[in-house]
Amino acid sequence: MTALLYALISAFIVSLIGLAVFWALFIQSSKLKKILILLVSFSAGGLMGGAFFHLLPESLEISKDSTLVFLYVLCGFCLFFILEKFLRWHHCHGKECHHHLHLSYMNLIGDSLHNFIDGIIIVSAYLVSIPLGMVTTLSIISHEIPQEMGDFGVLLYSGMPKRKAMLYNFMVALLAIVGVIVGYFLIQYIQGISNFLIPAAAGGFIYIAATDLIPELQQEINAKSSIINFIIFVFALLFMYFLRKLGV
Numbered sequence: 001m002t003a004l005l006y007a008l009i010s011a012f013i014v015s016l017i018g019l020a021v022f023w024a025l026f027i028q029s030s031k032l033k034k035i036l037i038l039l040v041s042f043s044a045g046g047l048m049g050g051a052f053f054h055l056l057p058e059s060l061e062i063s064k065d066s067t068l069v070f071l072y073v074l075c076g077f078c079l080f081f082i083l084e085k086f087l088r089w090h091h092c093h094g095k096e097c098h099h100h101l102h103l104s105y106m107n108l109i110g111d112s113l114h115n116f117i118d119g120i121i122i123v124s125a126y127l128v129s130i131p132l133g134m135v136t137t138l139s140i141i142s143h144e145i146p147q148e149m150g151d152f153g154v155l156l157y158s159g160m161p162k163r164k165a166m167l168y169n170f171m172v173a174l175l176a177i178v179g180v181i182v183g184y185f186l187i188q189y190i191q192g193i194s195n196f197l198i199p200a201a202a203g204g205f206i207y208i209a210a211t212d213l214i215p216e217l218q219q220e221i222n223a224k225s226s227i228i229n230f231i232i233f234v235f236a237l238l239f240m241y242f243l244r245k246l247g248v
Contacts (some may be wrong), residue, residue, distance in 0.1 A: 045236025050139030055202035076203025119179020
């Protein structure tokens with residue numbers, strides 16, 4: 001039960017990220033853009049480090065078949081690929097978008113599924129070990145901050161009032177808690193499912209970092225900003241590495 005309690009607390013903290021976007025309303029857009037790109041840099045390094053230094057080593061330790069572990073990693077990678085395709089099929093941009101309200105609700109549906117999966121990943125990690133659960137939660141948080149800000153921006157773009165957008169964003173974020181509860185009972189009744197979920201989570205982390213976040217960093221053409229972004233990316237990697245070395 002301790003693992004479940006830790007997972008619920010962690011999922012609630014992740015859910016609070018949905019409210020954290022409120023402070024962005026009081027920051028000038030130019031400053032917000034600079035802060036976001038720094039968060040994206042840290043998030044990319046955090047997710048890659050979380051996958052390669054924590055989730056994959058743990059998966060290889062608890063599984064007797066390394067080939068099966070990497071198969072599950074690819075399954076997670078493909079799952080997030082399909083999820084992103086689903087979101088792109090139901091998103092419209094700029095002049096092509098004629099149903100802004102439809103855009104906002106499809107964004108909320110996609111975010112709901114994503115947060116639900118996050119909850120399952122969190123509880124799966126905690127059931128292996130408390131330290132792994134904490135590191136996994138940290139990796140998810142580092143990704144959630146820029147993502148939630150982006151989702152909030154989509155809701156505002158769709159014409160939704162600020163307070164309503166914040167309320168919906170937070171309600172959707174709370175589905176991470178539902179994911180924790182569902183994941184906990186799945187793991188209790190389906191033997192060995194955590195052996196799949198942890199490497200699949202690693203695949204998802206690698207997909208998000210490699211296909212969404214790093215390409216965003218590659219668009220930076222200013223040399224100074226690019227160097228700073230790379231330093232933050234490497235710092236996040238080293239941070240995750242030393243957490244592993246410290247046994248966290």
